[in-house]
Amino acid sequence: MSFITLEELEMTYGSNGTSATALRGVSVAIARGEYAVITGESGAGKSTLLCILGGLQLPTGGRITIDGVDLSTLRADALADFRGKTIGFVFQAYHLLPYLTARENVMVPMAPEKGSAAGKWARADALLASVGLAGKEERLPSQLSGGECQRVAIARALVHDPPILLADEPTGNLDSGTGDQILDLFARLHGQGKTILVVTHNRANVERGTRSIHLRDGRVDEDRFLAARPAGQAGRGIPPERRT
Amino acid sequence: MNIRTLARKNLLRRKSRAVFTGLGIFLGIGTFVAISSITMQMEGAVRDKLDRYGANILVTPRTEQLSLGFGDIALGGTQVSHGRLTAADEQAIRSIPLGERIRLAVPWFLSAADASGKNLVWMGVRPVDLAESRPWWKVDGAEIGGKDDVILGFEAAAALDKGPGGTLESGGRTFRVAGILKPTGEKEDGMVIADIAAVRELAGVKDGVTFFEVAALCRECPIEDIVREIGAKMPGAKVSAIRSVVESRKAAVDQFRRLGLGVSAIVLGIGGLMVFVTIMGNVQERTREIGILRAVGFRRRAIRSLLFWETGWIALAASAAGALAGAGAAIAASPLFGIARGAVEWRAMALGTVLGVSLGLLGTIPPARRAAALSPTEAIRSL
Ligand SMILES: Nc1ncnc2c1ncn2[C@@H]1O[C@H](COP(=O)(O)OP(=O)(O)O)[C@@H](O)[C@H]1O
Ligand SMILES: [Mg+2]
Numbered sequence: 001m002s003f004i005t006l007e008e009l010e011m012t013y014g015s016n017g018t019s020a021t022a023l024r025g026v027s028v029a030i031a032r033g034e035y036a037v038i039t040g041e042s043g044a045g046k047s048t049l050l051c052i053l054g055g056l057q058l059p060t061g062g063r064i065t066i067d068g069v070d071l072s073t074l075r076a077d078a079l080a081d082f083r084g085k086t087i088g089f090v091f092q093a094y095h096l097l098p099y100l101t102a103r104e105n106v107m108v109p110m111a112p113e114k115g116s117a118a119g120k121w122a123r124a125d126a127l128l129a130s131v132g133l134a135g136k137e138e139r140l141p142s143q144l145s146g147g148e149c150q151r152v153a154i155a156r157a158l159v160h161d162p163p164i165l166l167a168d169e170p171t172g173n174l175d176s177g178t179g180d181q182i183l184d185l186f187a188r189l190h191g192q193g194k195t196i197l198v199v200t201h202n203r204a205n206v207e208r209g210t211r212s213i214h215l216r217d218g219r220v221d222e223d224r225f226l227a228a229r230p231a232g233q234a235g236r237g238i239p240p241e242r243r244t
Numbered sequence: 245m246n247i248r249t250l251a252r253k254n255l256l257r258r259k260s261r262a263v264f265t266g267l268g269i270f271l272g273i274g275t276f277v278a279i280s281s282i283t284m285q286m287e288g289a290v291r292d293k294l295d296r297y298g299a300n301i302l303v304t305p306r307t308e309q310l311s312l313g314f315g316d317i318a319l320g321g322t323q324v325s326h327g328r329l330t331a332a333d334e335q336a337i338r339s340i341p342l343g344e345r346i347r348l349a350v351p352w353f354l355s356a357a358d359a360s361g362k363n364l365v366w367m368g369v370r371p372v373d374l375a376e377s378r379p380w381w382k383v384d385g386a387e388i389g390g391k392d393d394v395i396l397g398f399e400a401a402a403a404l405d406k407g408p409g410g411t412l413e414s415g416g417r418t419f420r421v422a423g424i425l426k427p428t429g430e431k432e433d434g435m436v437i438a439d440i441a442a443v444r445e446l447a448g449v450k451d452g453v454t455f456f457e458v459a460a461l462c463r464e465c466p467i468e469d470i471v472r473e474i475g476a477k478m479p480g481a482k483v484s485a486i487r488s489v490v491e492s493r494k495a496a497v498d499q500f501r502r503l504g505l506g507v508s509a510i511v512l513g514i515g516g517l518m519v520f521v522t523i524m525g526n527v528q529e530r531t532r533e534i535g536i537l538r539a540v541g542f543r544r545r546a547i548r549s550l551l552f553w554e555t556g557w558i559a560l561a562a563s564a565a566g567a568l569a570g571a572g573a574a575i576a577a578s579p580l581f582g583i584a585r586g587a588v589e590w591r592a593m594a595l596g597t598v599l600g601v602s603l604g605l606l607g608t609i610p611p612a613r614r615a616a617a618l619s620p621t622e623a624i625r626s627l
Contacts, residue, residue: 047625051621051624054539056538056539056619056620056621056624057619057620057621076543076544077543077544077545080538080541080542080543080544081541081543083538083539083540083541084540084541084542085541089539089540091624095532095536095539095624097533097536099253099254099257099258100253100257104245104253107245108245108250108537108540109540109541109542110245111245111246111247111249111250111542111546112246112247112541112542112543112546113246117245117246117249120245121245156540157540159540160541
């Protein structure tokens with residue numbers, strides 16, 4: 001079984017009266033270590049797909065299994081634990097807490113945990129250094145550039161060393177140069193073995209992944225591997241051999 | 245960092261919002277503490293004032309005659325006493341089971357005697373008891389300092405044409421007029437007030453007592469019980485409660501307490517509602533923040549405890565500040581309520597602080613539930 005398996009996912013918002021269907025039968029299998037780039041028109045269902053992948057919401061139909069666990073069997077708290085342990089989220093709007101410094105923002109996911117303040121502090125500083133923000137730990141988001149904010153958000157996503165990183169248009173608010181640096185960071189994390197799914201508007205970014213998934217109207221319109229793959233594996237996904 | 249520090253940082257870096265959230269509690273507790281401090285002190289003041297109406301219980305000998313009063317006191321032989329009161333009876337009164345509820349047991353001895361050629365009634369009392377049992381008496385001149393001092397009632401002084409410093413002859417002795425009692429409108433206006441020992445000597449009685457005035461500590465006033473117990477101890481005496489004083493005292497104190505409680509309850513209700521509304525608003529406004537926390541793995545309980553810590557800190561600070569402000573306001577306003585000297589009521593402040601924190605936490609329950617139930621996706625998408 002694949003690391004992530006989506007089977008005939010359906011997602012319909014709204015109950016009676018007005019309802020919007022965001023996903024209409026999405027089936028994808030993603031292997032550990034893949035770097036999937038998800039593209040599609042606005043409203044195609046990309047964010048919805050990512051939210052379901054991250055356990056932020058459950059689909060109204062179909063099945064999602066991650067690392068052998070059917071997410072629909074998890075109760076609210078177990079789902080929260082799953083998010084904390086397995087998933088790192090990166091959002092277009094960074095979603096940092098404005099009243100916390102860079103360091104404190106990175107420490108937030110550790111807040112409900114026991115453990116020494118010093119240990120958490122050191123972990124946050126190490127992560128900030130790894131995304132190139134050493135020396136800026138004490139700054140508030142308002143004192144950081146967009147690219148720097150996104151780095152803080154990435155450091156926060158990495159706190160629990162999750163195997164999966166989900167990013168919803170992480171470069172959408174950034175100029176192309178800064179966006180490229182963020183994508184370089186994802187490439188590096190991919191190189192370290194993380195499974196990465198990035199939603200992007202920018203078709204040019206597709207080249208950075210190992211796989212391209214295009215959504216149209218809630219359906220998978222195109223699903224192809226970008227790097228050379230052994231024959232017979234197309235469409236199923238395999239772990240990448242590349243390591244930096 | 246843990247949930248507690250996260251809550252504190254949130255509050256410290258968004259001070260104006262924290263202040264606004266605490267405002268309801270601050271005002272509510274401030275009003276509560278002010279009102280209850282004033283009520284407590286008014287109760288005290290009322291008690292003091294009512295205590296000045298005099299004794300609660302009168303202990304007299306059983307007689308065949310009409311009741312013994314200041315006006316129709318039948319002195320010297322016309323009364324047929326079944327039992328005579330003596331100084332030793334004071335001990336009997338104080339030794340009843342409810343003895344610790346007795347504030348005062350004052351023996352009085354009255355006798356008709358000569359005063360510089362005029363026959364007047366002499367009222368004997370221990371000088372130390374006089375201030376306690378007749379605090380409303382105002383004397384021009386000095387108090388009774390010793391066995392040779394007397395105070396003249398206003399009319400007696402006029403009849404004798406004596407002023408402070410004058411002298412009075414009686415039974416071959418010379419008394420000094422220490423002071424003149426300002427008119428009280430009572431019988432004592434026509435009497436001579438002297439040390440009980442001196443009056444006894446004039447009457448040739450060793451330890452006679454005409455009546456005892458007994459004042460109970462009147463917090464809960466088991467007057468009927470005290471009357472019964474004294475009656476049981478002293479079968480030869482007539483023990484009567486001075487009912488109207490007791491009842492009006494209780495009624496007045498109760499009325500003040502009810503008024504204070506009612507106003508406080510209303511104010512606290514409004515304060516609690518304000519907390520509820522502001523925190524609910526906070527949750528609404530922080531939907532996204534809560535969604536982010538849920539996305540990074542916070543359980544619902546963590547969200548709830550974050551909110552409770554936040555309001556806990558706010559409520560503590562606001563109610564402590566409110567208690568201080570309320571106590572200050574009570575002292576400042578005390579002259580308006582006829583309280584001579586305002587004091588800090590620690591009990592009201594402590595109760596107010598506890599109440600404020602509980603109110604804050606109580607008001608947070610519905611918003612915290614709501615916050616914990618928020619769907620993280622909805623939250624994150626509410627851009
Ligand atoms: N919470 C929601 N309630 C109702 N409809 C929604 C909700 N979220 C998304 N949708 C609808 O679902 C469809 C897919 O949305 P979304 O997943 O955000 O697409 P994308 O991210 O590709 O732009 C859209 O038609 C959108 O209007
Ligand atoms: Mg989207």
